[in-house]
Structure formats: C-alpha cells, structure tokens
Amino acid sequence: MSSAISLDGPRSEPANGEAPEKLVILLHGLGADGNDLIALAPLxxxxxxxAAFVAPNAPEACDMAPSGYQWFSLQEREPQALHKGAEAARTSLDAFIDQELERHGLEEKDLVVVAFSQGTMIALYTCLRRPNACAGIVGFSGLLIDNGRLDEEIRSRPPIMLIHGEEDPVVPFECMDAAEKTLSACGVPVQTHARPELEHGIDQDGLVMAAGFLQAVFDKELEQG
Structure with missing residues (x-):
C-alpha cells in the first residue's frame, strides 16, 4: 500500500458535554470537504x-472541480482504476481511523461510519478490510468497488445500511442491488433502502433511517456487552 497522508477536518464534540463514548466518522463525496457532512452531527x-463527530477532508485536491477534495480520482471509472485508487486511499483512512480511536480511547465497537457517494466507496473498501469490525456503516448514494477478490480480502463484517435515490444520475441506482448481492455473498449483514424520486443526495427520510440504524447497532452492542 502507499504511504498514508495525514487527514483532518471539522469536528463536533459530544452533545452531553462529556468525554466521548462513541465516535462517528463522516466521509464526504467527490469535490466536497468535511464541512459537507459535519452538518449532520446535530441530527x-x-x-x-x-458521540464525537469528525468529518475528515479527503487526501487529494479534486481533479474534477475547482475546489474540494477527492479520495481518489474518478477520471477513469473502470473497475481496475477504482480498485487502484481505493487501495491507495485506504492507507490514509486506515491511519485516520486508528488515530481517532486512540485519541478518544475507544475501540472499533464504539465506531460508526456514515458516508456519501465516493465516501461510501472508500468506507466500504476500507472498513471491510480492517481486522476488527466497526459497529456499523451507513452508505448513501455509493457503490461497492468489487475487484472480484472481496471474499478473499474481507477481514471484518460490520452491519451495513445502504440508501440510494432511484433517480440518481451520478451513481446508478442499480449499484445498490449489486453491492447487496456481493456483500451478502461474503456474509456481511446488509440492508438496503430505495428512495423514490431522489437524485444524487440525502433526503430527510434517509436520515431518519440512518439515525435508527445507528441507534440499533449501538443498542445491540450494549445488549451483548
């Protein structure tokens, strides 16, 4: 893997004013930055x-927009190019996750990842290859980068919720079903939700679903603990 690039971005401390017991990492899409998703923290x-919230800026300046960042280039979208880009980017995201857990004295079971578009791509690619499962992943409007070797490379199987607009002109809606089939075949617990009439974005109903999922995965952890 390539060398890690140090990541950082906007943060939001726990609403209860105490030391964090949970961590939510928010991963933005192509051409955006951490400010795009840190706005979800109050919800x-x-x-x-x-929970503490952090929304790191992706490691590269976006090559398709005058401002903002990218996890990797999407100039070429063939599977091999996506895999190569994600493999390089996950080094930095892996290091960032480790750093943030250590910063707060937390473990993977205390972490959830919420991501949008290209953020969903890198979240799925990275977290499934980490040795320990996080509590859960919510992916909006993304896709699973499938190099045909996920069943060999997968190391953890966190519960996943995928939410996608049926009218998405950027990342085809069909990508959600494709991701579900591959993840399920690899033994990953996954649930999907289609959003009628939604294009490439996050709507209120999707946020409500995501919030319910986050609460459920942590409640399950408490029951097991």
Missing amino acids: FSQILPE
Whole structure:
C-alpha cells in the first residue's frame, strides 16, 4: 500500500458535554470537504449525545472541480482504476481511523461510519478490510468497488445500511442491488433502502433511517456487552 497522508477536518464534540463514548466518522463525496457532512452531527447527536463527530477532508485536491477534495480520482471509472485508487486511499483512512480511536480511547465497537457517494466507496473498501469490525456503516448514494477478490480480502463484517435515490444520475441506482448481492455473498449483514424520486443526495427520510440504524447497532452492542 502507499504511504498514508495525514487527514483532518471539522469536528463536533459530544452533545452531553462529556468525554466521548462513541465516535462517528463522516466521509464526504467527490469535490466536497468535511464541512459537507459535519452538518449532520446535530441530527445524529439527538440519538447519540455521547458521540464525537469528525468529518475528515479527503487526501487529494479534486481533479474534477475547482475546489474540494477527492479520495481518489474518478477520471477513469473502470473497475481496475477504482480498485487502484481505493487501495491507495485506504492507507490514509486506515491511519485516520486508528488515530481517532486512540485519541478518544475507544475501540472499533464504539465506531460508526456514515458516508456519501465516493465516501461510501472508500468506507466500504476500507472498513471491510480492517481486522476488527466497526459497529456499523451507513452508505448513501455509493457503490461497492468489487475487484472480484472481496471474499478473499474481507477481514471484518460490520452491519451495513445502504440508501440510494432511484433517480440518481451520478451513481446508478442499480449499484445498490449489486453491492447487496456481493456483500451478502461474503456474509456481511446488509440492508438496503430505495428512495423514490431522489437524485444524487440525502433526503430527510434517509436520515431518519440512518439515525435508527445507528441507534440499533449501538443498542445491540450494549445488549451483548
């Protein structure tokens, strides 16, 4: 793997004013930055007042927009190019996840990842290859980068919720079903939700679903603990 690039971005401390007991990492899409998703922190804080939030800027300047960042280039979208880009980017995201867990004295079971578009791509690619499963992943409007070797490379199987607009002109809606089939075949617990009439974005109903999922995965952890 390539050398890690240090990541950072906007943060939001726990709503209860205490030391974090949970961590939510928010991963933005192509051409955006951490400010794009840190705005979700107040919503999720209502159900996770004990959680800290961080939305790192991706490691590269976007090569398809005058500002913003990218996890890797999408100039070429063939599977091999996507795999190569994601493999390079996951080094930095892996290091960032490790750093943030250590910063707060937390473990993977205390972490959820919420991602949009290209952020979903890198979240799925990275987290499934980490040795320990996080508590859960919510992916909006993304796709699973499938190099045909996920069943060999997968190391953890966190529960996943995928949400996708049926009218998405950027990342085809069909990518959600393709991801579900591949993930399920690899033993990953996955649920999917189609959003009628939604294009490439996140709507209120999707956010409500995501919030419910985050609450459920942490409640399950408490039951097991």
